[in-house]
Amino acid sequence: MAGPKDLDPSSSPRALLGAELRHARERQGLSQDQLGQRLFVSGSFIGQLEAGTRRMQAEYARMLDDALGTDDFFQRNCAAAAKSKYPEHFAEAAEAEASATAIREYAPLLIPGLLQTPAYAQAVCRAYQPTAPQQVIDELVAARVDRARLLDDPTEPLLWAVIDESALRRVTGGRAVMAEALRHIAGLAHRGRVIVQVLPFEAGAHAAMQGAVKLMDFEEAPPLVYFEGVGTGRLEDDPEIVRHQRFTYELLTASALRPENSLALIEVVAQDYAHEDHP
Missing domain, CATH: 3.30.870 (Endonuclease; Chain A)
Known part of the structure; x- marks a missing residue:
């Protein structure tokens, strides 16, 4: 089965990254709380990542790749999602x-x-x-x-x-x-x-x-x-x-x-x- 593709920075990378996270989590049969426990964060934090309301930091991207078996997909793409014009x-x-x-x-x-x-x-x-x-x-x-x-x-x-x-x-x-x-x-x-x-x-x-x-x-x-x-x-x-x-x-x-x-x-x-x- 083909793995997830790199995100297109010209679209909405944070929303796409959140959608891929939800897909990968559900594919592993994990609830938001269960995945959160593996990352030592709350289930609501995972929900916010999936909804695109929170930025995915590099440390969490690495842990998500490990927990979900997604190679280095989230690590590769979190940089595009983190770009911002704000301080x-x-x-x-x-x-x-x-x-x-x-x-x-x-x-x-x-x-x-x-x-x-x-x-x-x-x-x-x-x-x-x-x-x-x-x-x-x-x-x-x-x-x-x-x-x-x-x-x-x-x-x-x-x-x-x-x-x-x-x-x-x-x-x-x-x-x-x-x-x-x-x-x-x-x-x-x-x-x-x-x-x-x-x-x-x-x-x-x-x-x-x-x-x-x-x-x-x-x-x-x-x-x-x-x-x-x-x-x-x-x-x-x-x-x-x-x-x-x-x-x-x-x-x-x-x-x-x-x-x-x-x-x-x-x-x-x-x-x-x-x-x-x-x-």
Whole structure:
């Protein structure tokens, strides 16, 4: 019987790699949990590899080839599936985001990437890398703008963002940039494309004071939570961790302003920036 063929990098290598993994696993008569035990990972992790929501790392590719008797197929092809235009620490999360059916995010310090305008993204990327060549910054901005194209679909994914008031008040890129950025968010909310809540200063202490929260749900894979720091990030699929972060997010939505009041505040702040920029 002929073995699996190398993947075509011009197609969707991660999805094809996941399909081949599912085929090889079922051919061996293994459940996701049984295969996961051989790799010392959870069954849900195997499910995410098969669904293409997680990147296959070289170490797992080698172990899969050993466990499934696929010669070096996964080792040969995981490099093509791992190519990304995003920073290494965020690449897996960005690609999972693209296949999510629902994204819930709390942003404590800046406007979430999916809601950023190009000018705002330019200011953020330049702040992260003040000495980088402009070409590098342009590539980062282009990747961020490309991510936001998933909102071109009129219904999916659901995007529910809780934005800290500090992100509205921090002048990033200048007042004109902030006015445009907030009006962009307001426009998406008016069209019913996103749900946005503002967590006001007056809410005081809250459940996510230690950092950002991003939860992602999928059609055919377990949910994920993404944690991000300065130049670092990791995805978690542990059900207990995901449940805890979901509860944290629910507490945030309870502490935040209602969507209609949040929209009113965003529009007022945008108007203030516009007036201050043009006395």
